[in-house]
Amino acid sequence: xxxxxEPALPQPASVRRRNGMVERTLAGISQAMEHALFxxxxxxxxxxxxALDPRVKVLAMLALLIAVALSRSLAVIAGLYAVTLALxxxxxxxxxxxxxxxxxxxxxxxxxxxxxxxFITPGPPLAQLPLGLAITRAGAxxxxxxxxxxxxxxxxxxxxxxxxxWNDVLKALGVLRVPDAVILIFGMTYRYIYLLLRTAxxxxxxxxxxxxxxxxxxxxxxxxxxxxxxxxxKSLHLSSEVYLAxxxxxxxxxxxxxxxxxxxxxxxxxxxxFIAALIAAAxxxxxx
Amino acid sequence: MLNSPxxxxxxxxxxxxxxxxxxxxxxxxxxxxxxRGLRRRINARNVPLIALMAAFSFIIMxxxxxxxxxxxGHAVAGALVAIVLGPDIAVIAISIALIIQAxxxxxxxxxxxxxxxxxxxxxxxYISYAIYRLIAAGRPITSRRRVVGAAVGGWIGLTxxxxxxxxxxxxxxxFWHAADGAPLYAPYSLSVAIPAMVIPHxxxxxxxxxxxxxxxxxxxxRANTPVLEMAExxxxxxxxxxxxxxxxxxxxxxxxxxxxxxxxxxxxxPGTAWGEWSSSQLANMGLMFIPHGMAALENLWGAPLAGxxxxxxxxxxxxxxxxxxxxxALVAIIAWLFTRLFASAxxxxxxxxx
Numbered sequence: 035x036x037x038x039x040e041p042a043l044p045q046p047a048s049v050r051r052r053n054g055m056v057e058r059t060l061a062g063i064s065q066a067m068e069h070a071l072f073x074x075x076x077x078x079x080x081x082x083x084x085a086l087d088p089r090v091k092v093l094a095m096l097a098l099l100i101a102v103a104l105s106r107s108l109a110v111i112a113g114l115y116a117v118t119l120a121l122x123x124x125x126x127x128x129x130x131x132x133x134x135x136x137x138x139x140x141x142x143x144x145x146x147x148x149x150x151x152x153f154i155t156p157g158p159p160l161a162q163l164p165l166g167l168a169i170t171r172a173g174a175x176x177x178x179x180x181x182x183x184x185x186x187x188x189x190x191x192x193x194x195x196x197x198x199x200w201n202d203v204l205k206a207l208g209v210l211r212v213p214d215a216v217i218l219i220f221g222m223t224y225r226y227i228y229l230l231l232r233t234a235x236x237x238x239x240x241x242x243x244x245x246x247x248x249x250x251x252x253x254x255x256x257x258x259x260x261x262x263x264x265x266x267x268k269s270l271h272l273s274s275e276v277y278l279a280x281x282x283x284x285x286x287x288x289x290x291x292x293x294x295x296x297x298x299x300x301x302x303x304x305x306x307x308f309i310a311a312l313i314a315a316a317x318x319x320x321x322x
Numbered sequence: 323m324l325n326s327p328x329x330x331x332x333x334x335x336x337x338x339x340x341x342x343x344x345x346x347x348x349x350x351x352x353x354x355x356x357x358r359g360l361r362r363r364i365n366a367r368n369v370p371l372i373a374l375m376a377a378f379s380f381i382i383m384x385x386x387x388x389x390x391x392x393x394x395g396h397a398v399a400g401a402l403v404a405i406v407l408g409p410d411i412a413v414i415a416i417s418i419a420l421i422i423q424a425x426x427x428x429x430x431x432x433x434x435x436x437x438x439x440x441x442x443x444x445x446x447x448y449i450s451y452a453i454y455r456l457i458a459a460g461r462p463i464t465s466r467r468r469v470v471g472a473a474v475g476g477w478i479g480l481t482x483x484x485x486x487x488x489x490x491x492x493x494x495x496x497f498w499h500a501a502d503g504a505p506l507y508a509p510y511s512l513s514v515a516i517p518a519m520v521i522p523h524x525x526x527x528x529x530x531x532x533x534x535x536x537x538x539x540x541x542x543x544r545a546n547t548p549v550l551e552m553a554e555x556x557x558x559x560x561x562x563x564x565x566x567x568x569x570x571x572x573x574x575x576x577x578x579x580x581x582x583x584x585x586x587x588x589x590x591x592p593g594t595a596w597g598e599w600s601s602s603q604l605a606n607m608g609l610m611f612i613p614h615g616m617a618a619l620e621n622l623w624g625a626p627l628a629g630x631x632x633x634x635x636x637x638x639x640x641x642x643x644x645x646x647x648x649x650x651a652l653v654a655i656i657a658w659l660f661t662r663l664f665a666s667a668x669x670x671x672x673x674x675x676x
Contacts, residue, residue: 055387230377
């Protein structure tokens with residue numbers, strides 16, 4: 035993809051060219067951080083879903099996900115997608131962003147899989163195309179099922195994340211009987227993901243600032259091995275330090291970690307739970 | 323979310339809820355085993371260790387790896403984590419990373435957590451680790467064979483994981499249709515799904531998986547050998563290892579057998595199996611041209627039971643069961659050959675490291 039023969043001149047970041055591995059990894063890292071910051075920001079806005087108990091949101095999301103998965107009617111799944119859009123709107127999530135985020139990510143996997151299904155699924159033809167290709171009715175149905183199911187499911191998960199602080203999501207998992215120890219580990223993992231992201235970011239950034247021109251593929255690969263190895267060493271070292279720090283503060287076991295007790299179900303939470311269950315049940319019955 | 327091997331992360335909508343549930347149940351014993359192993363080996367230290375290793379797995383999935391041809395991609399890093407931590411603990415670390423990806427980043431469906439963990443957090447680390455150990459075969463920690471073992475282990479491990487994902491996709495159209503015969507979930511049959519998943523993985527993603535594992539092992543050999551020894555000497559239990567890797571694999575066999583046993587359920591599915599149409603059916607579908615060879619070879623197989631009657635359905639479905647069995651057997655034979663090849667070439671001489 036990149037032509038290696040050219041003289042290695044540093045490229046300004048704005049020039050659209052095949053970037054090296056360092057740039058692409060950096061871009062990925064900053065994208066992840068951006069995503070987290072954005073989710074944190076929308077979770078703090080005043081909106082419909084933000085005002086609900088996280089446990090209700092987790093349960094409602096699961097119920098609706100199952101309804102989407104079980105439904106055998108395109109109209110029902112499309113209806114559920116409309117529900118997610120309405121909820122996003124009511125929860126102060128920018129609709130354009132919400133829709134784009136879901137559909138931009140689709141072509142990657144779903145598009146590639148759904149497209150050929152249009153043509154090669156057996157059934158009566160719906161439209162005739164040149165080259166002897168025909169879109170079959172069954173093919174169109176199948177492709178639509180995939181696209182709608184994936185986009186609705188991704189939207190449901192996004193609704194939860196964009197309206198609920200991550201720590202609350204984790205605590206709410208207690209309602210699914212996820213053990214406290216597991217919730218504690220998930221919380222720590224999430225925190226250290228950002229620490230390690232920062233570390234990796236710094237490593238790559240400092241490397242980039244010391245490099246003029248372009249690294250060869252072999253150099254890049256060696257660098258990946260070294261960066262990953264260093265990061266692994268740092269993670270292991272950090273884990274023993276964290277353990278010592280926990281111990282010095284009196285940590286013995288994870289039997290008394292903060293749990294669901296801090297949430298209080300109010301009337302609107304019960305109402306929301308009831309409505310979500312109703313929608314899910316209706317979707318499953320109608321979509322049979 | 324664009325920064326992970328998205329093609330291995332199965333999104334919601336591709337597998338029927340029943341498939342997802344079965345795979346979730348299949349993962350449970352591995353999670354149990356991993357947690358139990360953690361408790362036994364490193365007890366109280368497990369919380370921060372596992373959290374940081376999960377975080378590390380997550381980060382390493384974001385590394386953009388260039389291949390010699392110029393293609394780039396991302397590793398799952400299941401092989402690497404298994405080599406460093408041992409497969410039991412790797413299952414937990416990678417599962418946590420995958421679950422956070424699913425919930426927080428929308429990478430992989432939430433209902434598919436079981437399926438994704440089965441492919442990438444169970445199949446991948448166990449197979450990679452078994453092959454790594456076979457090739458390393460007790461050689462010193464700085465041996466070149468460990469680098470080779472990591473590379474081959476990662477390559478085969480992810481390829482087998484892709485095969486499992488393909489089987490999961492491929493059985494969907496056998497079981498689940500809309501009223502008009504349109505597949506409700508992943509639409510392609512095993513005969514399409516398996517090559518479509520396995521071949522690109524063999525060429526790109528699995529190469530990256532092996533490459534990352536090998537590069538990091540190479541680096542650790544130069545700079546940080548104690549890390550490489552971690553998985554092999556948990557509290558000095560060396561003798562547990564010879565039998566340990568066998569009993570670890572036993573769970574994999576249990577899972578495999580359950581999957582294979584589940585395939586004959588396809589006998590209940592109505593309709594012609596996808597992709598196995600006769601040429602007259604193809605013509606009905608609007609296909610304008612049917613290759614001569616296809617028409618000529620049509621009666622080579624299963625002619626006695628042609629048509630729409632029940633025995634014919636049994637026959638086509640049986641084909642799927644057979645292809646699943648053949649696939650599994652093929653992988654088993656390759657693995658066994660590796661065992662023979664490297665176990666006999668390498669009688670244990672490896673206790674004198676350092």
